[in-house]
Amino acid sequence: MIADSHAHLSHFRFEGRFFGILPREEDYATGELSREELFLRMQEEGVVLSIEPAIELSSNRRILALHQRYPRRVFCAVGVHPTRTFFEKWRARRALEGYLSSPGVVAVGETGLDLHMRGKKHLLCQTAWFLYQVRLAKKHRLPLVLHTRRADRWVQCLLRLFGRGGRGGVVHCFSGDGRCARRYLEMGYYIGIGGTLLQEGEDGQRLRGALKDIPLECILAETDAPYVLPTKRKKIGEKSTRNLRNTPLILKEVIGKIAQIKGVSFEEAERVIFENTLRLFRLSSDQ
8 A cells, every 4th residue: 555645636737627647557657537536546646645745835735635525545634835925914824723623634734844936035934934844843742844945054053943742743854964864853753755766868867866864764755736746757758847746656666766775675665654654644544
């Protein structure tokens, strides 16, 4: 069984018909899907559950609605993404605590810091929202889903100062080096590995190197669908990838690559990573 520890399946890019990545023997394919068809394909591929983090404040209602539609397959992380914090009114933050009591909520996030491009201009706002969500996670004994982009040292510093006593969490879409990963592991965080592992650029190379030193028992698999496409465009095809959606259907390749790097069988990697996901989010296999 396979779990996607981070996907945005309630995203508007999955509304109506869309082109998504499909699995194919030793290759990628693309095909037109609806959200309902995607869930059917996920079931066929053994992807039995996914964690759905919020992005903007209003998206919390969408992810909770998706859980109601797929109550045994979609579970929610309530929060506000760092790059959306400067669009939200600070007083609106209190709505998050109300969402935490909803069925299907298993984490807080995604939250953290993003210092890419214009995010640098809003560091104070991002930090305030991040610390608020850290406090909520500690209060409600829930794990954090961390988003950190070009901000690992600052995030790690804040977690050491304000995150002690929490339930840890997962560093989503990790792309750092081995030293960075060890710092998160020491604080009790899992490492989320996704499409970056399948990319041929510098981030992919660095992640493959770091993965050698990350224990399999500390790894979660993810896609960040519809984002973080593999960059092997020749495998995807000549068609432009601009309107192509990443999907949880690439998870077998992600897990296969992890297994290869860790020197274990696919079946062993699949089992351990699935158990890691259940453990962190306090889920059962017959949820």
